[in-house]
Amino acid sequence: MWGGTAAVVLGGLLAAGCGGGGKDAADESTGKAGKSAAGSYPVSVTDCMGAKTTFSDAPKRIVTSNASSLELLLRLGAGDKVIGTGFPPGKGTLPGALDAQGQKVKVLSQNVIPKEKLLGSGADLYIDTFASMGGMGGGGMGDAPTVEEFKAAGINHIYLKSTACAAQGKKPVRDLSAVEADITSLGAVTGTSAKAKELVAGMKEKVGAVQKAVGGTAAGKRPTYFFFDYDAGTKQPTVVCNRQVANAVITLAGARNAFADCDGDNKQVGWEDVIAKNPDWIQLGVRNRGSEAANKKAFDEAQKWLETNPATKGLKAVKERHFLRIASEPTTIAGVENAETVEKIAKTLYPGKVG
Known part of the structure; x- marks a missing residue:
């Protein structure tokens, strides 16, 4: 399944990024990445508490917490950098050609990736979709590594803020700006900003047409x-x-x-x-x-x-x-x-x- 258990286990999928609006989720990455369409670095992103992670170049070995973050990377064209995932996509659950690509990714766990396996995965980046992964004041999804343990293992840890910050949102979510910001931010981090821009533009076009018809x-x-x-x-x-x-x-x-x-x-x-x-x-x-x-x-x-x-x-x-x-x-x-x-x-x- 595509995130399968995720719809419930995640405890809150995809709401506004940390305190309202999608702008915050991409500000750091697009601000410092400026020319990110060409893969310019350094690129910085923040988590729900405002802690910053800076990338001097594109990650080469990525682990994703579940199928949703994996799918975004596949759509961005960064799937070849993914070395493992938790909550893997079931066969036939990803659209089109993405399905075959997703099936090739190593499964580190059918659920939350155990701490020892994640820290020993050889990853240089872990993309976290889950709400409340230990370090952000939540109850945690399983025995999550600490900030210090991630650092010792050489793994940068970033979040899909539209999901991970959902429970901390301060106002209702009525648009997809936080999701679009996550895509923009991932594009900047992985050096695929041109594709990210294309994906976001497509989303805006679809939603814009609907709004024109029924928004009033x-x-x-x-x-x-x-x-x-x-x-x-x-x-x-x-x-x-x-x-x-x-x-x-x-x-x-x-x-x-x-x-x-x-x-x-x-x-x-x-x-x-x-x-x-x-x-x-x-x-x-x-x-x-x-x-x-x-x-x-x-x-x-x-x-x-x-x-x-x-x-x-x-x-x-x-x-x-x-x-x-x-x-x-x-x-x-x-x-x-x-x-x-x-x-x-x-x-x-x-x-x-x-x-």
Whole structure:
């Protein structure tokens, strides 16, 4: 799966970069990199607490914490520098030619990479997608190396701030600027800024077209939207709050996140809370199983659960069969496909207006 367990385990995927807005996430890299399209160095980036890491040249041996950061590097053309990953992408879960490339990357762990294995990997850079990896005041994902241990091993440690800083965000996330800043920053660090610029431009173009079509819709006329994280469990639903990148995806698509009043990234609620919201639309958020048939089966299961469960079968969206079959990963995890998801949602909610 593409980040598989990530949608829940990460505890908050992709919200605003540390205290609001994507500018901060790329300021240091683009500011000092200036001519980064040509791979100019030094390049500096900061973490959620403002600690700076400076690169005198491009990293040569990169380890990624999960499939989302791996995919970004593959899209940037820096995949040949990746020597290992945790939370690997399942076969068939990455788009197009990226899938075969992703399958060639050495798997250091199916989950969080053990500390000893990471420190002994020979990497000179570790890209961390996870929220709360020890050094930033969080509870940590596993036994994370300390700043001193990373330094002793010769490994620079940087974060995808749109994800790792999500829980610390100070305001709701309503755009993809933090994700775009992560792409820009990674491009500067890896000497692939020209490609990063191209990817960001493509995202802006897609989202811009949607905004032109539906951006002027009054708040009260926007349909309410519930992201049903089926794979997170059905006993107690896990919802996306206003610091999560999914809140931006939903908002940009012209909808209202049913739980936009929840400050944070993700939160467990009761089904009575979902019933009280009574959303107009429900996204069947299942993780990519790697094939069209397997994905259809998972979507069918999620839909059937909603249609037969006593607590949910009376919901407006369920009765009207207002379901969207869009995978979890491009909605909740940072990446180029966030913009494509904005477009997909908008086309469903506003038929004839978008695309």
